[in-house]
Each structure stands twice: as structure tokens, then as C-alpha cells.
Amino acid sequence: MKTKYFAPIILAVILGYLCASFALDEYHTNYKDIPNNIYYLQIGAYNNKDNIEKDLENITNKLIVKEDDKYYVYVGITTDYTNALKIRDLYKEKNVNLYIKDGYINNKDFILELEQYDILIKNSKTYEEVNSVLEAILATLEEVS
Numbered sequence: 001m002k003t004k005y006f007a008p009i010i011l012a013v014i015l016g017y018l019c020a021s022f023a024l025d026e027y028h029t030n031y032k033d034i035p036n037n038i039y040y041l042q043i044g045a046y047n048n049k050d051n052i053e054k055d056l057e058n059i060t061n062k063l064i065v066k067e068d069d070k071y072y073v074y075v076g077i078t079t080d081y082t083n084a085l086k087i088r089d090l091y092k093e094k095n096v097n098l099y100i101k102d103g104y105i106n107n108k109d110f111i112l113e114l115e116q117y118d119i120l121i122k123n124s125k126t127y128e129e130v131n132s133v134l135e136a137i138l139a140t141l142e143e144v145s
Contacts, residue, residue, distance in 0.1 A: 004007060005114070017127045035060050036079065036104065036105055036106070036108075036111045037079070037102065037103075038077050038078065038079050038114070039079070039083075039084040039102060039103070040072050040144070041075050041076040041077065041092075042073065042075075042091050042099040043056060043060065043062065043086060043098075044072075045071065045072050046070065046072075046073065046100075048071075052073055052081050056073060059075065059096070060131075061131065061134060061135040062074065062075055062138075063142070076134035077103075077114060077137055077141060077142075078114070078118055079111065079114050079115055079118055081123070082122075083122060084100045085100070086121070086122075086130070087130055088100060090130055093127065099136075107144060110140070110144045114137065115127040117133055117140075120133045
């Protein structure tokens with residue numbers, strides 16, 4: 001009696017494995033270019049570019065991006081939300097408000113490099129150490145853009 005159930009169970013396991021394998025292959029084929037989640041570290045948004053230099057003269061490394069008739073000022077990017085919070089807190093100690101914005105980048109090479117920078121940020125202790133890593137990130141982003 002037990003042997004009559006053995007063949008259907010083995011067949012069901014094999015079919016389940018084949019279906020899962022097919023679905024996973026389809027996923028990797030069709031969704032390999034899904035953009036990666038990142039966090040932009042934004043200081044502010046300005047209507048006039050001249051106001052940026054006046055308001056942020058003590059911020060040495062920054063990236064200014066014009067979108068929708070506004071100038072957005074970023075000091076860095078990270079793939080790790082914990083790092084984003086750490087950076088925000090370090091800037092807060094310097095009396096600079098930092099906003100964390102979700103975003104996506106569809107460049108695998110840049111994301112891999114950014115993940116390496118995230119390791120450096122995670123191990124950094126001071127504002128100066130983090131700021132030097134952020135400066136390298138912004139330089140890399142300008143090269144990629």
C-alpha cells in the first residue's frame with residue numbers, strides 16, 4: 001500500500017523542482033536589469049544657483065543637479081540606509097540638515113563600487129573620514145553621469 005503513493009510523491013517533487021527552476025531562470029533572464037535602491041543625501045533645493053554658494057560655502061564637497069527648474073544639492077549617495085542615518089547624524093552635529101531621499105540607479109558597476117564605499121563609511125568614525133569617502137563617491141558619480 002505504501003509503494004502506491006511513492007511514485008506520485010516522487011513525480012510531484014520532480015515537477016515542483018522543474019517548475020521552480022524554470023521560474024528562477026525566467027526571473028534572472030527578465031529582471032536582471034532592475035534598478036538598485038539607493039539613498040541620496042540631500043542638503044537642500046534652491047531656485048537660484050547663486051544662493052547655493054552663499055548658503056553652503058562651508059560644504060566643500062557637493063553635487064548640484066538641476067531638475068524641474070530647481071537646483072538640488074547632494075553631499076553623497078549610499079546603498080545602506082543605516083549609513084544614510086549615520087551620515088545625517090554626523091552632519092546634524094555640524095548644524096547641517098540632511099535629507100534622505102530614495103532613488104534608483106540602473107548601473108550595476110556603479111552600485112558595486114558604491115557598496116565598497118559603503119563598507120568604508122560603515123567603518124568610519126569621524127565626520128572628516130565620512131566626508132572624504134563621500135567626496136570620492138561624488139567624483140565617481142560625476143564620471144558615470
